[in-house]
Amino acid sequence: MRRTLGIAALVLALPLAAAAETKTITLPPDHPYGDLKPGPGVEVAQRACRSCHSTDYIVMQPRGDAKQWEAVVTKMIKVFGASISDEDAKAVVRYLSTVYGR
């Protein structure tokens, strides 16, 4: 009986030994500090931007006019391949240049 328990303990220990070869971490969710401020178009902006990055990336940027934000949205589409319709892109630029405008 004692021997059986010993073997059982050994068998149980094996996956643990293997597990030591794997390192895994769990990342926390997006932080509320990065939440977009309310405003017309905020839902579109959240949907368009959050699929690739957290919106703290937006709230930390210097405020800017429509030209700045249009360049940013265009870069996200052309360089980073963000899948955003023309209509949504316009709405996002409008939202950003209003709520995070100069």
Added chain:
Amino acid sequence: MTRSHRRDFLRAVGGLGTFAVSAGLLWRAPRASAQQGDPILAGRPLVRYPEKTDLILLTARPTQLETPMSYFDGAITPNEAFFVRYHTFPVPTSVDLGTWRLRVSGLVDRPLELSLDDLKSKFAKAAVTAVTQCSGNSRGRFAPRVLGGEWGDGAMGNAEWVGARLRDILATAGVRQGAVQATFEGLDKPAFPSVPHFVKSLDIRRIVEDPDVIVAYQMNGRELPMLNGFPARLVVPGWYATYWVKNLSEISVIDHVFEKFWMKPAYRIPDTPCGCVEPGTAPKSTVPITRMTVRSFIGAPPGGARVVAGRSVTLKGIAFDGGYGVREVQVSDDEGVTWRRAQLGPDLGRYSFREWSAVWTPAAGEHTLMVRALNAIGESQGYEPVWNPAGYLRNIVERITVQAG
């Protein structure tokens, strides 16, 4: 640095002795933290990520965390306090060493698939203490402001790295005639195929000539935290962190200069002697960013601290450059009219943070403390910030304010 900078530096120091160095630490942290008084860091939360201590959150996705300035009163940055910067999301969160391999392919005679044990057992062990600093460290301080990761000054750290020399690995693989560069890629793979993979390149010549370029599997005597590149990362001493590819998994030897997104147009500086242009203007041509500029910081007391008037305080901090080594550090408490030489700490090598300290006895009132460093080839720091559209290379003379009362 220009010649005149260097002359000013030398003239200011002439005849001044070294500060005494034996006072206790006599300051109180400011009531509001330095972070709250900082225009860029104000409002950013301290967060605790796996294998990390409380760090300043820049962005959650991709993971970007900044080291608080209080860690820069000593030469070695603890692993748990080391900054984190990823470019795309998701970032690697799990590595199975049973299957992880560092693959070496391309223009080589013998393609390799190295396990971590292979890296440790088949190659001579090399160690280097070296600073890694994000190209955009302090980007948030640029005026006019520029878009990007709006870092304060904590996207930098210094560690003792141990690993295998990259040139030994490439020699084992056998680099073929016609090889020009090697490319480096980690486990971070963007969720969407349209997003450019983070791939960097180095000249084969740089790798072969420099025994300090290593594939590091140890950081300050321990395995790397996942978010700093477990199980192995590239260490390119003297150069900005953009080359220090984390969670390294692929090396490919190629017959041309690699110019995909993260080498071009990203991570480039104006092709001018200072790497800068008139603020607000665009450069005519650009080159990849490489070697770090000279910088120095006051780590203690913290900016905004209250100290006791008439009692000596030990100022402490770090200085570094792009690999020539720090020759001298100076501090000023009078807006740079006079500079006094600080005492340098142990020399941990030319790529490392150099600790410095200076004893200072304040009169009652508000004081501005400044620090600047001079490296072994006469480069220093200026009062006027460099400016470029990407927010790179910042190395202005730093200052903090303290209250003595």
